[in-house]
Amino acid sequence: MMYVQSGQFEKLYEQYASRVYAYFSSCFGGDSAEDCTQQTFLKVWKAMNRPGFFPPYRWNAWIFRIAVNVKNDHLREKLKQGETVSLLESDDPSDDGSEKRLLEQEAVSEALVALKEEDREILIFKYNGxxxxxxxxxxxxxxxxxxxxxxxxxxxxxxxxxxRGVDPDE
Amino acid sequence: MNDVRFEELMSLALMERTPSAHQMERMKQNVLAQASFPPEKISQKFQHSFRTGIYAFR
Structure with missing residues (x-):
């Protein structure tokens, strides 16, 4: 029996999936972002279909809490399998001076990537309201x-x- | 860095990490497929078939 209002899941997906994907992509790079995003929304779906499910006061906080659990499960699973977990790291400094660095977007993106993961994560949460x-x-x-x-x-x-030459107070 | 500038910069930083429309749709279809056909609800016999790629009950 479905408890989710028709279209509610789709609405949430449209609203948050790309943000959740961006969060995972900033944690792991693109490789695992798709899998983790799917896992997150599968958990969202299951939770919403549980009898007695009560909609959270703020959907974004609820969805990101699920996303963080998925991220931690993903890290645990990889470590259990003896795999090296490649958290996103800053680019090779040998790229310095390349033309693309002149673009503000690249510079800003690098400034974020160069942060430690916990800093990046907390700023993404803040950015997502x-x-x-x-x-x-x-x-x-x-x-x-x-x-x-x-x-x-x-x-x-x-x-x-x-x-990186970007004025944060502009 | 005020809040507006922070949002502007974060939006720029995450721009290239946004999935394409095609990726978004593919992920959604995968989620919906798994949600409507969850592995834990498949019988053991069928699960075995599922894993070996033979889609039939034995």
């Missing part, structure tokens, strides 16, 4: 600790932007 308390719940932090982590991550992003 999650509140400090929601980020704290996902990461097991207090609301004020989450706020401090966001501020610190923003500062490091800011420094990375400046290093």
């Amino acid at each position: 999650l509140k400090s308390a929601e980020i704290g719940r996902i990461l097991g932090l207090s609301s004020s600790a989450a706020r401090s982590r966001i501020a610190a991550a923003k500062e490091r992003f800011r420094e990375n932007l400046k290093k």
